[in-house]
Amino acid sequence: QPILTYTQVEDQFGIKISGFGRGINPTPTTVVLISSMAKSKDKFVYHDKWTADGDYIYSGEGKTGDQTLTKGNAAIVNADRDGKKIHLFVKLSPQEYYYQGVFELVNYTHEDEEDEAGNLRKEYKFRLRKVQ
Numbered sequence: 001q002p003i004l005t006y007t008q009v010e011d012q013f014g015i016k017i018s019g020f021g022r023g024i025n026p027t028p029t030t031v032v033l034i035s036s037m038a039k040s041k042d043k044f045v046y047h048d049k050w051t052a053d054g055d056y057i058y059s060g061e062g063k064t065g066d067q068t069l070t071k072g073n074a075a076i077v078n079a080d081r082d083g084k085k086i087h088l089f090v091k092l093s094p095q096e097y098y099y100q101g102v103f104e105l106v107n108y109t110h111e112d113e114e115d116e117a118g119n120l121r122k123e124y125k126f127r128l129r130k131v132q
Helices: 006-013 071-078
Strands: 023-026 030-035 056-059 085-093 096-114 120-130
Touching (some): 006 030, 030 056
């Protein structure tokens, strides 16, 4: 799969990636997910990861407090109903976005996890599976 710069991702999907290059970016036809996997667990609020069976666990949006099923989180849940494809990129560096392909939502949970301040909160975890 190709590795793109953030400007190539923005141009291809018509989105603006926030300064830190991670997020849920709904468009009229797609939901573009930018994921950064934790390098240092104690300084990273999101808990994205690959599972042993090849699915991807994507953390919902919201850095502090309980996450809600609104905005980007709702866009992931409603993507299939709304006829939107979910595209996943894993950010390797500020200029390297590794395209993973089109994914579908398998299920989601609302789990205990630490927020940006280290406080326990409820975080959405979306289980995504690559569309073959």
